[in-house]
Amino acid sequence: MINVTVWNEFYHENHDENIRALYPRGIHGCIAEMLAEEPGVFNVTIATLQDPDQGLPDSVLNNTDVLVWWGHLMHGHVSDELTAKIRNRVYRDGMGFVALHSSHLSKPFTSIVGTDGSLQWGDNQLEIVWNVLPAHPIAEGIPQYFILESEEMYGEPFNIPQPDELVFMSWFKHGNVFRSGCCFYRGVGKVFYFQPGHETERSYYNPHVRKIIRNAVRWAAPHKMMPGLPAPTEYIKPIV
Ligand code: ZN
Numbered sequence: 001m002i003n004v005t006v007w008n009e010f011y012h013e014n015h016d017e018n019i020r021a022l023y024p025r026g027i028h029g030c031i032a033e034m035l036a037e038e039p040g041v042f043n044v045t046i047a048t049l050q051d052p053d054q055g056l057p058d059s060v061l062n063n064t065d066v067l068v069w070w071g072h073l074m075h076g077h078v079s080d081e082l083t084a085k086i087r088n089r090v091y092r093d094g095m096g097f098v099a100l101h102s103s104h105l106s107k108p109f110t111s112i113v114g115t116d117g118s119l120q121w122g123d124n125q126l127e128i129v130w131n132v133l134p135a136h137p138i139a140e141g142i143p144q145y146f147i148l149e150s151e152e153m154y155g156e157p158f159n160i161p162q163p164d165e166l167v168f169m170s171w172f173k174h175g176n177v178f179r180s181g182c183c184f185y186r187g188v189g190k191v192f193y194f195q196p197g198h199e200t201e202r203s204y205y206n207p208h209v210r211k212i213i214r215n216a217v218r219w220a221a222p223h224k225m226m227p228g229l230p231a232p233t234e235y236i237k238p239i240v
Contacts, residue, residue, distance in 0.1 A: 148206060
């Protein structure tokens with residue numbers, strides 16, 4: 001089982017009744033439900049900004065294989081100390097990090113990938129998500145393209161490092177394009193950014209979006225270390 005922690009700032013659902021109606025168990029609850037659609041794969045823990053230690057005490061963070069993050073208005077409330085711990089878990093321990101939608105500006109995401117994550121944005125409109133790397137594990141079971149009838153427009157330039165793998169590109173009805181599914185390798189860890197998921201839209205109920213997030217969590221999980229290898233000094237000999 002992959003130990004997944006789903007973190008949500010959990011602000012909109014508590015301050016807007018329309019968003020609460022759309023996500024009655026919170027966006028984190030909706031993400032937990034989509035992970036449960038593949039039984040026996042994911043062991044899910046919920047964490048929110050309002051919980052003790054901002055939802056991620058060491059006992060939780062250090063037992064997390066993949067951290068899924070949804071934030072928007074409360075990025076600045078996440079402590080620098082927690083941000084550094086998350087980055088170190090990715091870089092040094094191989095924890096996977098999946099940043100969703102407005103988490104492009106979150107402190108963990110920008111700290112891990114190394115740029116400020118800024119982008120263009122605009123009105124909600126029809127989006128076509130194109131699968132541009134069908135052989136990638138995150139694209140497994142995803143068609144050549146799929147349509148989201150209404151989603152917040154995110155546009156280029158998207159201030160990220162050049163992705164190590166670009167899995168999805170999106171086109172928006174008013175003409176913008178956006179790198180909507182991006183993989184990054186950082187230290188010994190893996191990072192995936194995925195754009196759909198504005199809080200007033202229904203994208204997290206789309207079956208393709210739900211499968212992509214499940215695929216991303218599975219892909220981002222750290223590999224288990226092979227047991228039983230001799231210590232490096234036993235087989236690294238000077239060449240003479
Ligand atoms: Zn949004």
